[in-house]
Amino acid sequence: xxxxxxxxxxxxxxxxxxxxxxxxxxxxxxxxxxxxxxxxxxxxxxxxxxxxxxxxxxxxxxxxxxxxxxxxxxxxxxxx
Numbered sequence: 001x002x003x004x005x006x007x008x009x010x011x012x013x014x015x016x017x018x019x020x021x022x023x024x025x026x027x028x029x030x031x032x033x034x035x036x037x038x039x040x041x042x043x044x045x046x047x048x049x050x051x052x053x054x055x056x057x058x059x060x061x062x063x064x065x066x067x068x069x070x071x072x073x074x075x076x077x078x079x080x
Contacts, residue, residue, distance in 0.1 A: 016043075 031046045
């Protein structure tokens with residue numbers, strides 16, 4: 001199938017025919033990854049992550065470093 005490349009803002013755009021988009025599981029607003037393999041442009045659907053996958057490895061210890069602002073100095077001190 002041959003299609004024409006169009007201008008989109010400062011870049012270029014390609015319209016994906018409906019039947020190809022359907023077979024790839026794409027719809028309007030879908031996020032994709034685009035890259036090069038040799039001299040070919042490859043567009044791939046981005047896999048959807050579950051919340052469990054996104055939070056894997058997040059423990060209270062791991063989060064402590066992300067939010068450690070130093071020693072308590074005033075009214076923020078909490079007795080445990």
